[in-house]
Amino acid sequence: MSVLLMMGSAAPLIVVICLLVIVLVVLIANIKIVPQATAQVVERLGSYRTTWHTGMHFKIPFIETIAKKVTLMEQVVDFPPQSVITRDNVRMQIDTVVFFQITDCKLYTYGVTNPLMAIENLTATTLRNIIGELDLDQTLTSRDIINTRMRTILDDATDSWGIKVTRVELKNIIPPKEIQDAMEKQMKAERERREIILKAEGEKNSTILVAEGKKQQAILNAEAEKAAAILRAEAIKESKMREAEGEAEAILRIQEATAQGIRMINEASPSQGMIALRSLETLTKVADGKATKIIIPSDLQGIVGAATAAMEAVTTKTPEA
Numbered sequence: 001m002s003v004l005l006m007m008g009s010a011a012p013l014i015v016v017i018c019l020l021v022i023v024l025v026v027l028i029a030n031i032k033i034v035p036q037a038t039a040q041v042v043e044r045l046g047s048y049r050t051t052w053h054t055g056m057h058f059k060i061p062f063i064e065t066i067a068k069k070v071t072l073m074e075q076v077v078d079f080p081p082q083s084v085i086t087r088d089n090v091r092m093q094i095d096t097v098v099f100f101q102i103t104d105c106k107l108y109t110y111g112v113t114n115p116l117m118a119i120e121n122l123t124a125t126t127l128r129n130i131i132g133e134l135d136l137d138q139t140l141t142s143r144d145i146i147n148t149r150m151r152t153i154l155d156d157a158t159d160s161w162g163i164k165v166t167r168v169e170l171k172n173i174i175p176p177k178e179i180q181d182a183m184e185k186q187m188k189a190e191r192e193r194r195e196i197i198l199k200a201e202g203e204k205n206s207t208i209l210v211a212e213g214k215k216q217q218a219i220l221n222a223e224a225e226k227a228a229a230i231l232r233a234e235a236i237k238e239s240k241m242r243e244a245e246g247e248a249e250a251i252l253r254i255q256e257a258t259a260q261g262i263r264m265i266n267e268a269s270p271s272q273g274m275i276a277l278r279s280l281e282t283l284t285k286v287a288d289g290k291a292t293k294i295i296i297p298s299d300l301q302g303i304v305g306a307a308t309a310a311m312e313a314v315t316t317k318t319p320e321a
Contacts, residue, residue: 030059032066041067041109051105068109074101074166077116081174082124084131086139093174094131096123098154099167107162115161119154123168126153136175143170 033056034040040052044064059066081095098119102108112118130149131139139146147168154165175183 026061030061032057032059037071037073039070039072039105041070041105043067048106048110068105070102070105070108072102074099077119078171079120079123081172082127084128086131086134086136088135090136090179091176092136092139092179093172094127095171096127096150097169097171098123098165099169100158100163100165102162103164104162107160109162111161115163118161119158119163119165122154122157123150126150136179140173140175143173146170 032040032052034052034054036054038054040057042049042052042057042059042064043066044060048067049064077098077100079096079098081093083091084094085091100119108115127146127150130146134142134146147170150168151165154168158165
Protein backbone atom coordinates (compact mmCIF):
# COMPACT_ATOMS: atom_id res chain seq x y z
CA MET A 1 0.00 0.00 0.00
CA SER A 2 2.78 2.34 0.90
CA VAL A 3 4.52 1.48 -2.32
CA LEU A 4 1.45 2.47 -4.27
CA LEU A 5 1.27 5.73 -2.39
CA MET A 6 4.89 6.48 -3.13
CA MET A 7 4.44 5.71 -6.83
CA GLY A 8 1.35 7.88 -6.90
CA SER A 9 3.21 10.84 -5.46
CA ALA A 10 6.18 10.42 -7.88
CA ALA A 11 4.07 10.15 -11.04
CA PRO A 12 3.72 13.92 -11.60
CA LEU A 13 7.49 14.31 -11.29
CA ILE A 14 8.10 11.63 -13.87
CA VAL A 15 5.63 13.25 -16.24
CA VAL A 16 7.35 16.60 -15.83
CA ILE A 17 10.76 15.05 -16.51
CA CYS A 18 9.44 13.32 -19.60
CA LEU A 19 7.93 16.53 -20.84
CA LEU A 20 11.20 18.37 -20.27
CA VAL A 21 13.12 15.72 -22.18
CA ILE A 22 10.64 15.88 -25.05
CA VAL A 23 10.87 19.68 -25.15
CA LEU A 24 14.65 19.51 -25.07
CA VAL A 25 14.73 16.98 -27.90
CA VAL A 26 12.35 19.10 -29.96
CA LEU A 27 14.41 22.23 -29.39
CA ILE A 28 17.64 20.48 -30.33
CA ALA A 29 15.96 19.01 -33.41
CA ASN A 30 14.95 22.49 -34.56
CA ILE A 31 18.46 23.89 -34.36
CA LYS A 32 19.72 23.88 -37.95
CA ILE A 33 23.27 24.44 -39.23
CA VAL A 34 23.54 25.56 -42.86
CA PRO A 35 26.81 24.42 -44.54
CA GLN A 36 29.03 26.60 -46.76
CA ALA A 37 27.80 27.30 -50.33
CA THR A 38 24.24 26.21 -49.49
CA ALA A 39 21.01 27.90 -48.46
CA GLN A 40 17.65 26.83 -47.07
CA VAL A 41 14.25 28.27 -47.85
CA VAL A 42 12.03 28.48 -44.71
CA GLU A 43 8.21 28.59 -44.75
CA ARG A 44 5.95 29.61 -41.88
CA LEU A 45 2.51 28.05 -41.95
CA GLY A 46 2.92 27.31 -45.67
CA SER A 47 4.13 30.74 -46.82
CA TYR A 48 7.64 31.96 -47.54
CA ARG A 49 9.32 33.23 -44.37
CA THR A 50 13.06 33.71 -45.09
CA THR A 51 16.21 32.20 -46.59
CA TRP A 52 18.89 30.85 -44.31
CA HIS A 53 22.53 31.12 -45.38
CA THR A 54 25.72 29.73 -43.87
CA GLY A 55 25.59 29.43 -40.06
CA MET A 56 23.38 28.18 -37.20
CA HIS A 57 19.64 28.94 -37.18
CA PHE A 58 16.63 28.03 -35.02
CA LYS A 59 13.30 26.94 -36.45
CA ILE A 60 10.03 27.34 -34.55
CA PRO A 61 8.70 23.83 -34.02
CA PHE A 62 5.55 22.79 -35.83
CA ILE A 63 5.16 26.29 -37.30
CA GLU A 64 8.19 26.77 -39.54
CA THR A 65 9.39 24.19 -42.03
CA ILE A 66 12.31 23.98 -44.46
CA ALA A 67 10.77 24.08 -47.92
CA LYS A 68 13.94 23.52 -49.99
CA LYS A 69 17.69 23.15 -49.66
CA VAL A 70 19.54 24.97 -52.39
CA THR A 71 23.14 24.57 -53.62
CA LEU A 72 24.76 27.89 -54.45
CA MET A 73 27.76 26.39 -56.28
CA GLU A 74 27.92 26.45 -60.07
CA GLN A 75 26.29 23.34 -61.50
CA VAL A 76 26.86 21.46 -64.74
CA VAL A 77 24.11 19.60 -66.60
CA ASP A 78 24.85 17.40 -69.61
CA PHE A 79 21.67 17.04 -71.65
CA PRO A 80 21.17 14.10 -74.04
CA PRO A 81 21.52 14.65 -77.83
CA GLN A 82 18.72 16.59 -79.48
CA SER A 83 17.56 16.05 -83.05
CA VAL A 84 17.79 19.28 -85.10
CA ILE A 85 17.33 20.20 -88.77
CA THR A 86 19.50 22.77 -90.55
CA ARG A 87 18.30 25.33 -93.06
CA ASP A 88 19.39 23.06 -95.94
CA ASN A 89 17.29 20.17 -94.50
CA VAL A 90 20.10 18.12 -92.97
CA ARG A 91 19.09 16.24 -89.82
CA MET A 92 21.74 15.82 -87.12
CA GLN A 93 22.15 15.12 -83.42
CA ILE A 94 23.59 17.75 -81.05
CA ASP A 95 24.10 17.41 -77.32
CA THR A 96 24.79 20.40 -75.08
CA VAL A 97 26.35 21.13 -71.72
CA VAL A 98 24.88 23.96 -69.62
CA PHE A 99 26.66 25.66 -66.71
CA PHE A 100 24.36 27.55 -64.35
CA GLN A 101 24.27 29.00 -60.83
CA ILE A 102 21.38 29.79 -58.48
CA THR A 103 21.37 33.46 -57.55
CA ASP A 104 17.92 33.84 -55.90
CA CYS A 105 16.73 30.96 -53.74
CA LYS A 106 13.17 32.27 -53.44
CA LEU A 107 12.67 32.56 -57.19
CA TYR A 108 14.35 29.20 -57.72
CA THR A 109 11.95 27.58 -55.24
CA TYR A 110 8.74 29.22 -56.39
CA GLY A 111 9.52 30.31 -59.96
CA VAL A 112 9.23 26.98 -61.75
CA THR A 113 8.13 23.48 -60.77
CA ASN A 114 11.15 21.54 -62.09
CA PRO A 115 14.03 23.90 -62.90
CA LEU A 116 16.32 21.29 -64.51
CA MET A 117 13.57 19.96 -66.79
CA ALA A 118 12.65 23.53 -67.68
CA ILE A 119 16.26 24.35 -68.60
CA GLU A 120 16.54 21.15 -70.66
CA ASN A 121 13.39 21.89 -72.67
CA LEU A 122 14.35 25.52 -73.11
CA THR A 123 17.82 24.46 -74.32
CA ALA A 124 16.34 22.03 -76.86
CA THR A 125 13.89 24.55 -78.33
CA THR A 126 16.50 27.32 -78.44
CA LEU A 127 19.01 25.00 -80.15
CA ARG A 128 16.44 24.01 -82.81
CA ASN A 129 15.60 27.66 -83.51
CA ILE A 130 19.25 28.67 -83.91
CA ILE A 131 20.28 25.66 -86.04
CA GLY A 132 17.22 26.15 -88.24
CA GLU A 133 18.67 29.49 -89.34
CA LEU A 134 22.04 27.98 -90.36
CA ASP A 135 23.11 25.57 -93.06
CA LEU A 136 25.35 22.54 -92.49
CA ASP A 137 28.70 24.26 -93.06
CA GLN A 138 27.78 27.19 -90.83
CA THR A 139 26.65 24.81 -88.08
CA LEU A 140 29.96 22.93 -88.16
CA THR A 141 32.09 26.07 -88.19
CA SER A 142 30.11 28.43 -85.92
CA ARG A 143 30.22 26.78 -82.53
CA ASP A 144 31.27 29.94 -80.71
CA ILE A 145 28.45 31.94 -82.27
CA ILE A 146 25.88 29.25 -81.38
CA ASN A 147 27.21 28.99 -77.82
CA THR A 148 27.04 32.75 -77.30
CA ARG A 149 23.51 33.08 -78.67
CA MET A 150 22.23 30.17 -76.60
CA ARG A 151 23.80 31.49 -73.41
CA THR A 152 22.23 34.92 -73.95
CA ILE A 153 18.76 33.50 -74.65
CA LEU A 154 18.86 31.01 -71.76
CA ASP A 155 20.18 33.60 -69.31
CA ASP A 156 17.39 36.02 -70.16
CA ALA A 157 14.73 33.29 -69.91
CA THR A 158 15.96 31.82 -66.60
CA ASP A 159 16.42 35.19 -64.88
CA SER A 160 12.87 35.02 -63.53
CA TRP A 161 13.68 31.59 -62.04
CA GLY A 162 16.60 32.89 -59.96
CA ILE A 163 19.08 31.07 -62.23
CA LYS A 164 22.04 32.57 -64.07
CA VAL A 165 23.33 30.63 -67.07
CA THR A 166 27.09 31.23 -67.13
CA ARG A 167 28.08 29.12 -70.12
CA VAL A 168 26.67 26.87 -72.83
CA GLU A 169 28.78 24.47 -74.91
CA LEU A 170 27.94 22.25 -77.86
CA LYS A 171 29.48 18.96 -76.78
CA ASN A 172 28.99 16.89 -79.94
CA ILE A 173 27.63 17.54 -83.43
CA ILE A 174 26.78 14.25 -85.11
CA PRO A 175 25.74 14.58 -88.78
CA PRO A 176 24.23 11.65 -90.75
CA LYS A 177 26.48 8.82 -91.96
CA GLU A 178 26.38 9.86 -95.62
CA ILE A 179 27.30 13.40 -94.66
CA GLN A 180 30.24 12.09 -92.63
CA ASP A 181 31.44 10.02 -95.61
CA ALA A 182 31.18 13.04 -97.92
CA MET A 183 33.03 15.20 -95.40
CA GLU A 184 35.81 12.62 -95.11
CA LYS A 185 36.19 12.51 -98.90
CA GLN A 186 36.23 16.30 -99.02
CA MET A 187 38.85 16.43 -96.28
CA LYS A 188 40.97 13.86 -98.11
CA ALA A 189 40.75 15.84 -101.35
CA GLU A 190 41.62 19.03 -99.48
CA ARG A 191 44.66 17.37 -97.90
CA GLU A 192 45.84 16.10 -101.29
CA ARG A 193 45.37 19.57 -102.78
CA ARG A 194 47.36 21.14 -99.96
CA GLU A 195 50.08 18.52 -100.39
CA ILE A 196 50.37 19.34 -104.10
CA ILE A 197 50.45 23.06 -103.36
CA LEU A 198 53.09 22.65 -100.67
CA LYS A 199 55.19 20.45 -102.96
CA ALA A 200 54.93 23.00 -105.79
CA GLU A 201 55.83 25.83 -103.43
CA GLY A 202 58.78 23.83 -102.17
CA GLU A 203 60.07 23.21 -105.70
CA LYS A 204 59.53 26.89 -106.53
CA ASN A 205 61.43 28.01 -103.46
CA SER A 206 64.21 25.52 -104.24
CA THR A 207 64.53 26.83 -107.81
CA ILE A 208 64.59 30.41 -106.55
CA LEU A 209 67.27 29.58 -104.01
CA VAL A 210 69.41 27.82 -106.65
CA ALA A 211 69.05 30.79 -109.00
CA GLU A 212 69.90 33.18 -106.19
CA GLY A 213 72.95 31.07 -105.39
CA LYS A 214 74.15 31.12 -108.99
CA LYS A 215 73.53 34.84 -109.19
CA GLN A 216 75.46 35.43 -105.97
CA GLN A 217 78.27 33.19 -107.26
CA ALA A 218 78.43 35.11 -110.55
CA ILE A 219 78.51 38.40 -108.65
CA LEU A 220 81.32 37.15 -106.42
CA ASN A 221 83.28 35.83 -109.42
CA ALA A 222 82.91 39.15 -111.23
CA GLU A 223 84.01 41.03 -108.14
CA ALA A 224 87.00 38.70 -107.76
CA GLU A 225 87.98 39.18 -111.42
CA LYS A 226 87.59 42.93 -111.03
CA ALA A 227 89.80 42.93 -107.94
CA ALA A 228 92.39 40.76 -109.73
CA ALA A 229 92.39 43.08 -112.77
CA ILE A 230 92.83 46.08 -110.49
CA LEU A 231 95.74 44.37 -108.75
CA ARG A 232 97.32 43.43 -112.08
CA ALA A 233 96.93 46.99 -113.38
CA GLU A 234 98.43 48.35 -110.19
CA ALA A 235 101.35 45.89 -110.50
CA ILE A 236 101.96 46.88 -114.15
CA LYS A 237 101.71 50.53 -113.22
CA GLU A 238 104.17 49.98 -110.38
CA SER A 239 106.55 48.12 -112.70
CA LYS A 240 106.41 50.87 -115.36
CA MET A 241 106.94 53.53 -112.73
CA ARG A 242 109.97 51.67 -111.46
CA GLU A 243 111.24 51.27 -115.05
CA ALA A 244 110.75 54.97 -115.72
CA GLU A 245 112.48 55.82 -112.47
CA GLY A 246 115.37 53.53 -113.47
CA GLU A 247 115.67 55.10 -116.92
CA ALA A 248 115.50 58.57 -115.40
CA GLU A 249 118.14 57.56 -112.90
CA ALA A 250 120.37 56.20 -115.71
CA ILE A 251 119.96 59.34 -117.80
CA LEU A 252 120.74 61.43 -114.75
CA ARG A 253 123.82 59.36 -114.09
CA ILE A 254 124.95 59.72 -117.75
CA GLN A 255 124.35 63.43 -117.67
CA GLU A 256 126.23 63.71 -114.41
CA ALA A 257 129.11 61.67 -115.87
CA THR A 258 129.15 63.83 -119.01
CA ALA A 259 129.11 66.97 -116.94
CA GLN A 260 131.89 65.56 -114.79
CA GLY A 261 133.94 64.72 -117.91
CA ILE A 262 133.44 68.18 -119.36
CA ARG A 263 134.41 69.67 -116.03
CA MET A 264 137.55 67.55 -115.88
CA ILE A 265 138.45 68.48 -119.46
CA ASN A 266 137.99 72.13 -118.69
CA GLU A 267 140.12 71.77 -115.61
CA ALA A 268 142.84 69.98 -117.63
CA SER A 269 143.01 72.83 -120.30
CA PRO A 270 143.64 70.51 -123.33
CA SER A 271 145.79 71.70 -126.26
CA GLN A 272 144.52 72.28 -129.76
CA GLY A 273 146.21 69.14 -130.99
CA MET A 274 144.51 67.00 -128.41
CA ILE A 275 141.15 68.53 -129.34
CA ALA A 276 141.84 67.85 -132.99
CA LEU A 277 142.70 64.23 -132.35
CA ARG A 278 139.52 63.75 -130.30
CA SER A 279 137.55 65.35 -133.09
CA LEU A 280 139.03 62.97 -135.62
CA GLU A 281 138.22 59.99 -133.42
CA THR A 282 134.67 61.25 -133.14
CA LEU A 283 134.40 61.64 -136.92
CA THR A 284 135.73 58.15 -137.36
CA LYS A 285 133.06 56.76 -135.06
CA VAL A 286 130.41 58.82 -136.81
CA ALA A 287 131.39 57.60 -140.26
CA ASP A 288 131.98 54.03 -139.08
CA GLY A 289 132.86 53.15 -142.63
CA LYS A 290 129.22 53.13 -143.70
CA ALA A 291 128.31 56.78 -144.27
CA THR A 292 128.65 58.07 -147.84
CA LYS A 293 128.33 61.73 -146.94
CA ILE A 294 129.59 63.53 -143.85
CA ILE A 295 128.87 67.18 -143.14
CA ILE A 296 131.71 68.74 -141.14
CA PRO A 297 131.25 72.09 -139.40
CA SER A 298 133.53 74.94 -140.58
CA ASP A 299 135.37 75.33 -137.31
CA LEU A 300 135.99 71.60 -137.25
CA GLN A 301 137.44 71.78 -140.79
CA GLY A 302 140.01 74.31 -139.61
CA ILE A 303 140.97 72.11 -136.74
CA VAL A 304 141.25 69.12 -139.09
CA GLY A 305 143.42 71.13 -141.48
CA ALA A 306 145.77 72.15 -138.71
CA ALA A 307 145.98 68.61 -137.51
CA THR A 308 146.75 67.38 -141.02
CA ALA A 309 149.51 69.94 -141.46
CA ALA A 310 150.99 68.93 -138.17
CA MET A 311 150.98 65.31 -139.14
CA GLU A 312 152.61 66.04 -142.53
CA ALA A 313 155.33 68.05 -140.79
CA VAL A 314 156.07 65.23 -138.51
CA THR A 315 156.14 62.80 -141.45
CA THR A 316 158.55 65.03 -143.46
CA LYS A 317 160.97 65.31 -140.63
CA THR A 318 161.14 61.66 -139.95
CA PRO A 319 162.88 60.49 -143.24
CA GLU A 320 165.49 63.15 -142.90
CA ALA A 321 166.36 61.91 -139.57
